[in-house]
Amino acid sequence: MTKHLTGLQKKLVALTRDLIMIPSDESRPDDIEHCFEFIINHLESLDTVAIKKHYHRGITSLVVLPKKIDKPKILLCGHLDVITHSDSHCYCSHITDGKIIGPGSGDMKGPLAILLKVFMEFHMKHDNLPLGLAITSDEERGGDAGMRFLFDEIGLRCEVALVPDGGSLNEITIEEKGILHLTVKCNGHSAHAARPWLGDNPLERLVDAVSRLRKDFDSLNKDKDHWHPTCALTIIKTPNQTVNCIPSEAEGTLDIRFPTPHTTKEILTRIFNILGDKVDTHTIMSAEPTRFTPDPLYLAVSEEITGMPTIQKKEDGGSDARFIGRHSIPVIISRPIVGELHSLDEWIDISSMETFYRVYELYLKRKLLVE
Numbered sequence: 001m002t003k004h005l006t007g008l009q010k011k012l013v014a015l016t017r018d019l020i021m022i023p024s025d026e027s028r029p030d031d032i033e034h035c036f037e038f039i040i041n042h043l044e045s046l047d048t049v050a051i052k053k054h055y056h057r058g059i060t061s062l063v064v065l066p067k068k069i070d071k072p073k074i075l076l077c078g079h080l081d082v083i084t085h086s087d088s089h090c091y092c093s094h095i096t097d098g099k100i101i102g103p104g105s106g107d108m109k110g111p112l113a114i115l116l117k118v119f120m121e122f123h124m125k126h127d128n129l130p131l132g133l134a135i136t137s138d139e140e141r142g143g144d145a146g147m148r149f150l151f152d153e154i155g156l157r158c159e160v161a162l163v164p165d166g167g168s169l170n171e172i173t174i175e176e177k178g179i180l181h182l183t184v185k186c187n188g189h190s191a192h193a194a195r196p197w198l199g200d201n202p203l204e205r206l207v208d209a210v211s212r213l214r215k216d217f218d219s220l221n222k223d224k225d226h227w228h229p230t231c232a233l234t235i236i237k238t239p240n241q242t243v244n245c246i247p248s249e250a251e252g253t254l255d256i257r258f259p260t261p262h263t264t265k266e267i268l269t270r271i272f273n274i275l276g277d278k279v280d281t282h283t284i285m286s287a288e289p290t291r292f293t294p295d296p297l298y299l300a301v302s303e304e305i306t307g308m309p310t311i312q313k314k315e316d317g318g319s320d321a322r323f324i325g326r327h328s329i330p331v332i333i334s335r336p337i338v339g340e341l342h343s344l345d346e347w348i349d350i351s352s353m354e355t356f357y358r359v360y361e362l363y364l365k366r367k368l369l370v371e
């Protein structure tokens with residue numbers, strides 16, 4: 001089935017499919033450890049690098065650096081966690097129409113296989129090359145104990161970071177929206193639903209407050225590319241189970257995204273003003289919008305290998321790249337051609353994996369070997 005593939009493609013496909021087989025999602029910490037071991041087993045064949053595991057709040061990360069270098073010129077960054085699917089037997093893959101299809105193939109076990117392969121190749125050929133590798137396991141949960149911890153608390157630094165977790169083959173991400181995840185809560189008091197005037201219905205107050213919020217965010221909708229703040233109500237619940245009872249508590253969650261020049265502080269103030277003081281708000285997670293400055297050499301190399309112009313794009317979603325970019329480190333976000341991310345039919349295009357590998361290879365050569 002794979003005989004039309006090139007030698008490099010076969011290796012990348014095998015490595016990707018092995019990685020997909022390990023269901024390394026947050027509900028299976030043993031499999032996350034197993035996935036790290038699998039990667040370390042490959043890396044241990046290099047004797048010029050130091051392999052170090054870091055732990056923070058139950059999250060494991062891996063940093064691999066040349067033995068005498070602690071600030072590499074280039075750091076390859078990835079995550080091995082995938083999102084949780086309820087069927088534990090779905091973590092397998094197949095090849096159809098030149099694509100590897102399976103959970104996590106595009107985000108980001110295929111790109112991770114490329115990082116691993118290119119890292120191994122360069123270190124096998126050259127001693128003490130200033131090329132590092134960082135792999136975390138909580139990107140799908142926000143990256144706080146992974147990439148943020150490595151850069152903010154361990155002090156990991158590099159001159160340029162490559163993060164193949166956004167964009168596409170010729171699309172480089174130059175901006176990501178900020179994120180606010182909030183819980184909103186209302187308390188009231190319950191009553192028989194036949195006499196609602198005796199109660200104070202927190203569920204209705206919450207729904208009213210959220211619809212005021214939606215109206216306000218809709219007024220910010222200015223362009224067809226949706227490059228404006230958005231607010232989505234994602235969960236709404238009450239402990240009440242009874243049809244004819246007014247509940248005493250209600251809770252919801254909001255997922256808010258916003259581009260620069262908006263800030264988390266300003267968006268929060270806006271939300272507090274609209275919700276009023278009868279709604280309790282708690283921030284689950286927040287991230288400022290981030291702009292990235294890709295290395296012009298990378299853009300040139302991409303165009304040389306693919307024969308196509310590169311497009312610099314804005315991304316609605318966020319990634320771990322923000323934890324690196326905010327230390328004024330240039331971050332390059334692009335990846336092979338992928339699709340159906342986070343679904344069971346997630347895929348990565350095999351020939352674009354090779355092209356992407358060649359882009360990384362030439363960029364690393366020019367950056368690390370010529371200068």
Ligand SMILES: [Zn+2]
Pocket residue numbers: 079107108139165
């Ligand atoms: Zn990802």
